[in-house]
Amino acid sequence: MSDNKIIAHHKELLKAKKNLESRIEIANYSTLPEELEVLANDKSKDVRYEIAINPYTPAKLLEKLSGDRIANVREGVTRNTNVPISLLDMLAIDKDADVRAATAKSSRTTASALKKLAVDQDYGVSLDGMRVDGGVRGLTARNPNTPTSALEKLATDEEDCVRKQAARNPSMPSLVLAKLSTDESSNMRYAVAENPNTPVHILEKLSTDENKNIRSNIAENSNTSVHILDKLSTDKDESVRQAIASNPNTPVLTLEKMVFDNDKNVKQYGLAENPNISAFALENLAADEDEEVRSSTARNPNTPTSALENLAADEDEEVRSSTAINPNTPISILEKFALEEDSTLWQSLANNPNTPISILEKFALEEDIWIRRNTAGNPNTPVYLLDKWSSDEDESIRIALAQNSNLPINIFEKLLLDEEQDVRFWLAINPYTPLSILKKLSIDKNARVRSGALENLSKLELASKI
Template sequence: MTHVHGHVLCGLAANTALPSELVDRLIAFAGPDVDEDADFADDLAGRADLSDAQALALYTRVPETGVPLAREGRLTTADVDPAADPDAALALLDEGRGDPEWGRVLAADPDSWNRQRLAEYGGLPPDAVEMLAADPDVQVVAELALWTATPEVVTRLAEHPHAEVRRSVAWNEATPPAVLAALIDGEQLPPARRCLVCDREETDFGLPPDATCDGTHGSAVHDIRHAALQNRATPTEAVVAFADHPSKRLRWALVDRPDLPPEVSRRLAVDPVPGIRAYLAGNPLIDDALMRALADDEDQDVRCHLAHNPNVPLDVLVRLAATTKLRADLPPRIATASPAEVEELARSTESAVRMLLALRRDLPAGIRDALATDPDAKVLKTIAPHPGLSEAQLRDMVDRHGVRVLAKVATNPDASGTLLEDLTRHQPPVKKVFREVARHRNATPRALLACLADDEARSIAAGHPALPPQAVVELLADEDRQVVKAAAGNPSLPRAVMLDLVP
């Protein structure tokens, strides 16, 4: 089988228009004898129209499809033997459709990776939990400590002799607050006897280069504290003293906690580490006075995080937009602006503010239309994808700003087929336009044929259902394998051709 043929089969296996009888033929053809480059079994497993009988036939023929089939709801507990296929059994458990009783079998699996994955699931039989808690592999026990929701189990594991297990307990939000406080002060628990640094000569855990242990497990104790400080269940009184700790990593662990007292927030707001101040600026629980102070921070990242704080005062955000290069995503405070605030933002003399408002996709028609005539090209690029704009408005943007707005106009969901054709013919051309047109639901056959001339848009256009069937067939012989796969997966591929291609 050639590589190209293999990609044809992969595309066909995912083709939504492939008749059911041809799906059966592909299932019968799938299996270990198929060329690795033509492994289309996963494509078959992902089909939305796969019947239960077809799914079971595919699983029987290609057991490796058990995981995707389980995740897609195509297999049941009756179809899977946890001892023979732990991967599929774990996938079913992960989806909430497995049998908790499998825990006894999987807890004894010789592969420790499978036991680690099992430890993530709740609802296991108590004896399976006990097996995992006593596992000889510390990583299995650590996973159980991280995920178990049983306070009795996690409390017991807080006294585990290995520090890695205690670190997982410190991350677990089901850990009782008193236990988390004890993990931080380290005085109410028996000292750990082992840590990953101690184990380094025996096992490579990919430790950081500065990890050390002189017998007191210093790096491990630091990691346990770091985890507990970030745990929302840790009592406030147990964490506040760390606002002045010499370790910037521990101070950083505090900044997005929702329970920071104002005086602790103020101390962190003048921390010498910009990243700490930045993450604090994004904490929605800090007060207005502190936000206004942070708006004057000399660090760009601090101001950017503050701009995306959902509770930042609107006037502060307006000031930040004029002085700070913000991320391209919609700030939460703009997303929740009231109708009156939206009108105020639309009248702003700062184009950066109008551009932020244009990121909303639920604007009133009048404000949307006003922004569509904005003199600033950056505002137009932002509003151009907004649904509801007329063809005349979109063409006016192109006439006024040409290549600067072309690609964004092409992303508008209401752009007509005629407009899309015209965008592909624009001179000078804009490469990104072809990619956007190739994936647009309104793209016409003529527009898609134009997209085939662009190397990056070719594979996208090859799978578009509006591409003429003859062009789709011709692309099956393309030199680019991704183009071939896309063409074979195109629902416009003639049925007769499918019949010829399926073994």
């Protein structure tokens, strides 16, 4: 079949899909050049926009769309991850400010184009408008690829919002950050405190700022010294202390001192979720008077067995459910949980990858759909049940199954032929789906499934090169 006949054939197929929503979906996920070419000429600007951002759209179609009469479509071209650099150079001088702003955001925009955008006269829209980003110059100031010379100029811009974006830029020279850190505007100091490359001595100075939000940024900054983290652990503001409690760089001894903090959020969202917290601290949190703190502690995979045993006997249902889902909870406790007639507890238990097969077999007979769904997605569920569920009449069960990390090849092959596109889509994005299955899904009749499979294949190819 000739190219013209192929395109004509696809035009007929797309005509049958008169529904705009259907055409937009196809434009979003399609990987077929013939479909993309037809939809690039669609009368709807929304369809053309989806083609413009689709990473599989060929360069020649992107070139055509970069001249589209609708600014939003041209803006879409700048957002395409595979847009040719030459097109971005052209769109950097587009007549529409939103298109130039989108070009300023792109990680592919060249240094020469960014220099031009750094002196753009667009001021953006503030207050009731759509953009409050400092306009084209503000977005250029945010781009980490903007040349140093341009950043230094943007740091002295007459607009505060532009200077603030420049202060956040990790490529900003230290000397400029030092100057901005003494700015009378708290917004400027806030931005410097947020910058991951702000030097330690500047962060130390800002750690005593009267503004709590600035101190909170210092508490979160990966560059903040251990000395300052320890000092801020006793800050008068709870949001600052919570940030310290969450920071994986906070010293273990500091975290242990913080278990006696009076604020619940510091313990629940900070300490109990910190991956580096010690067993000693977790033991203390497991005995906290607040049930939400105990529940967060019960979910932490580092919580010691002795604490989990106590949490398993907690009077609060949520605490016990959190214990039931923890992969380090002893089997003996999981078996006790299985004897309780509690659907919420069993839902968590069905999610635990270490739940014994005998319990999962019992859960497979339950009427509660969530218990069965979680069991279908459990990598420890026996093969005979997985095989049975691969033809279950409930689509949600098959979707859960398609996300399982431990399916045998025959079930992958069965789900590959599932009539429901959502089942095939979840199979396509499952990182454990075999290469042979992904290759078949990459030519699926559904565009969304094809796109998911191709993206998964790209990730596998990238991982193989590492």
